Amino acid sequence: MENISLLFCRPGFENDLAGELMQQAAEAQVGGYCKTLKGQGLVLFHGQGEYHFPFRDLVFARQMVKQVQTLKNLPEDDRISPILSALEGILPEKKFRDVVLESPDTNDGKSLSRFLKKFIHPLAKTIKKNGYQQDNGADVPFIHVCFTSYEEAYVGISYEGERSPFPGGIRRLKFPKDGPSRSTLKLEEAFLDLLPRELFQELKEKEGLVGVDLGAAPGGWTYQLVKHGIFTYAVDNGPMEESLVSTGLVDHHQEDAYKFQPRGHVDILVCDMVDKPSLVVKLMKHWLGEGLCDMAVFNLKLPMKKRHQEVQSCLDELRKIAGLELRAKQLYHDREEITVWARRS
Ligand code: SAM
DSSP: OEEEEEEEOOTTOHHHHHHHHHHHHHHTTOOEEEEEETTTTEEEEEEESSOOOOGGGOSSOSEEEEEEEEEOSOOTTOSHHHHHHHHHHHOTTOEESOEEEEOOSSHHHHTTHHHHHHHHHHHHHHHHHTTOEEOOOTTSOEEEEEESSSSOEEEEEEOTTSSOSSGGGOOOOOOOTTOSOTTHHHHHHHHHHTSOHHHHHHHHHOTTOEEEEESOTTOHHHHHHHHTTOEEEEEOSSOOOHHHHTTTOEEEEOSOTTTOOOSSOEEEEEEOOOSOHHHHHHHHHHHHHTTSEEEEEEEEEOOSSOHHHHHHHHHHHHTTSTTOEEEEEOOTTOSSEEEEEEEOO
8 A cells, every 4th residue: 555755855955855765765675756846845755555764863854744645626715624534544543632734945835824824723623623632642643734835735644753843844943143153053953953852951051061163163053062151162263253252161273173182071072164074074983983072063064966875975984983873964954964963872
């Protein structure tokens, strides 16, 4: 039986996500193919039988919806009835956690947001009226409806632990008034989404932590470390934001990041340099492999065509460090790049 999943990614990265899904499917010996909705940041995987994609490990996936049905030619005066008909096949237990409405992360998708805001209440109300019970159980699925236009939508479900809690997988963050650069949001998002929760808590609460920021100027990433009271060696020939340096928590080293040697123990290394991914990986392998830092958060820039292959070869290289814990994701605030978190065991 064909079983369709809908996955969201950054528009323009559909082929990379499809490549990742096909690789996962091949490894799990699942038959299937991908249909990319080019420029819309959506990929449909048509799989045979039961299969499971490890959402947490997918680098390019922002959101994952399963058991998807496609609805076309939705009538303007009643879009709810076709959704209810689709749900009959998808949710036989008639229980749901919540209803999530989504649309592509494109200008056309955004133009639907007013409609979605108006539509959510009547839809949720009618779903309940039709005998579906709202239940907060951890194994109860969320209902998703992704509208690609007023006439077309995808209906499906997602489960806790293999989904993003944010519609479309987009975590919106507020740019801090005193933030030195917009890049600061990348590291904030990485801390929230990639680090295990207890580790993030430790970063925020533990005193006396030491950080190194390679390629730090003007200071967006250093800003995040300083925000949590982490003393930071900021390495960059470029100038650092003065308000950061004046906190007394930043030691600016105007030197080559590839040559910088830490003098003592480093709890966290961060790196956002625009350089070849293979060179950044080599540098990170040096720091992590030699035990110069406990963990690292770094960016891999992906200006090349075969981004999925490049990412896989970088991750394979990093996995050569025995016992390294690793998570990589294209975060919402990442552009042509991904962010990696790695910790030595
Ligand atoms: N993370 C920073 C922020 O949030 O403000 C932005 C970093 S910017 C994308 C990249 C920085 O890396 C530039 O300031 C550049 O000077 C620095 N850089 C590139 N190669 C470097 C190297 N070999 N040594 C030191 N800094 C380097």
